[in-house]
Amino acid sequence: MNKIWLIIKREYLVRVRKRSFIIMTILGPLLMAGIIILPTYLAMQGHDERTIALYEENTFFSSKLEDTDNLHFVKIPFEEVNIIKEDFSASPYYALLDIKDAENFTLYSNQQVSLSVQSEIEGKLSDIIQRQKLELAGIDLQILEGVTTQIEVETIIIGEEGETTGNAEVSFGIGFMCGILIYMFIFMYGTMVMRGVIEEKTSRIVEVIISSVKPFQLMMGKILGVALVGLTQFLLWIILTLILSAFAEVLFFDTLTISTESIAVGKEQSLILSSLSTSLAGINILQLLFSFVFYFLGGYLLYSALFAAVGSAVDAEADTQQFILPITIPLIISFILMQPVMDNPDGVLAYWLSLIPFTSPIIMMVRLPFGVSNAELILSMALLVAGFLATTYLAAKIYRTGILMYGKKASYKELWKWLTYRG
């Protein structure tokens, strides 16, 4: 036991001291923050005011087309149309809207018109036509406007702890985040274990070490050491993110609130934000956090043992492809199926995928914010523990033979033979 601690300590310290670890630890939250902040920031900016030249023989549309925040319509005479078409870049307009009749609209420009401009104009024109048709049918527009209603359904989850307010969007977001993080972590740290095994094999130190410790101790020491690296990184990310978001709040808070009010999307966002605290109450944060750490560790242990076995079977990282594929397939499948599972978090697909140990770390985390019964959660966790014990047992058998095979390209047949060798 003392020796496995020595190995864990070495594996941990070597990696934590690496420059790449420090860089990743700092860049991680920055990238995350960037992913969240940048689109919001860009959405707030980037609404250039555009002037659209408008030509129409009569005034049916032009009299009804109203300017918006970013679109400004200017009616031009027919003579000007040809001048603009001849040398568009010299004209002050972004585009030229040519209306022939109620069915033929053409938008001219010297560049590809932006999708938002095109759809906005299309929306406005069809709106005008619709109103015209309604009026012709003798429907009073004022009555029509009075009929428009917007309702919001409050979702309440009747759970074991009583009634709680639910919010599918928040659950969706949290589930998605957790799933992605687990997927990323398993991949990152799994390959880290594999690289470590390959390094020991190619540097030929492995036989020196296993004359002091059992191959299983070396493998587990490495796996656990890297797990601690992962947890450290995760913890640092949380701390750094908290610090960063505190900074961001101070720096952006005022501008955020002001500008979000100005755009419609922003309103919706602030609505979500205000209801976030009540919605979060519907999600058992403690359970979520515990489950996240559990499924991260469980999934990582299950896969990293397999990654270690792959590392032991090859001489160089370039040879790992053929063995990596079958390991990554269940991971990628879980990743792809995250969306369907979220659409129907209590469906058959979601149920089974969250029980199978190869997919449960990702899928269960995706389902969890939508509420999963305790019995199901415990069963899934127990299966995951059984799963990683099984893969570790098998991987250890391949590992202890593989690490002593030099300069031999292993095949699946060979791996199967290694599994059958006795101690």
Added chain:
Amino acid sequence: MSESILIAKDIVKQYGDYLALDYVNLEIPRGSIFGLLGPNGAGKTTLMRIINQIIAPDYGTLIFDGKPLKRADISQIGYLPEERGLYKKMKVGEQTLYLAKLKGMPHNEALEKLKFWFKKFDILHWWNKKVEELSKGMAQKIQFVVTVIHEPKLLIFDEPFSGFDPINVAIIRDEILELKKGGTTIIFSTHRMESVEEICDNIALINNGKTILEGAIEKIKNDFRSNIFSVKINTENLTLPEQFQIISNTDNNYQIQISENATSNQLLNALIEKCEIISFQEKIPTMEDIFIKAVKDE
């Protein structure tokens, strides 16, 4: 205290259809240098791995220091594998300390012993260097230190001289001899027969997973005596009684085979009568001759 540090009884190891060791028996006398010889693929490395408990035998027992070999004995064994290396990115001092502690040494003792060996080899200034900054010869010295640092009762060297330059070979050889003086038993496997003759007391020759020759080196050499004598004389037309058969003659250098009932003195007497003897020497087989002959005869 038992006389043999290690006794291997009927060791069998099979990999799938391949029989690596086929009832191998060995006895390694305490305090000796034991040469484990054999062609490539004979099973030497498998046997050494079994002694180091890296792999387990399918059948057979190992007696270490009078008792069945157990897991705790690994702290009494030092092993320098043929495929050896170090973590390239790790500093020399930190790494040797780690490896010494893995052998079960307490931190302070490991540090003290390491400093002793580093001073002895005059490599103390490498302590904070990364292994990748060292030359191959330098790394080999470190590997040697790591192997012997915990002062085991039994040292196992698999091809210790492969890749060493002559200066380092001499240094390591002298260290091995000194360790022997200190009472350590040393097993070492090699293809270099001249080093076997130089330092080994006993040998075992393994071929196709079987021990085909085992014993004290002097005795084995005696057993392989061919009773051929090299004689240089000043006569060209030599004739001898029939118990002495002339095998070859080049420039008056004769190779003479003595039949089993004759002695070298009788040959001398027969020669003295006929010519002047310039030199007279028994042709003793080298370990290399014995190795080749034993493997071929098998």
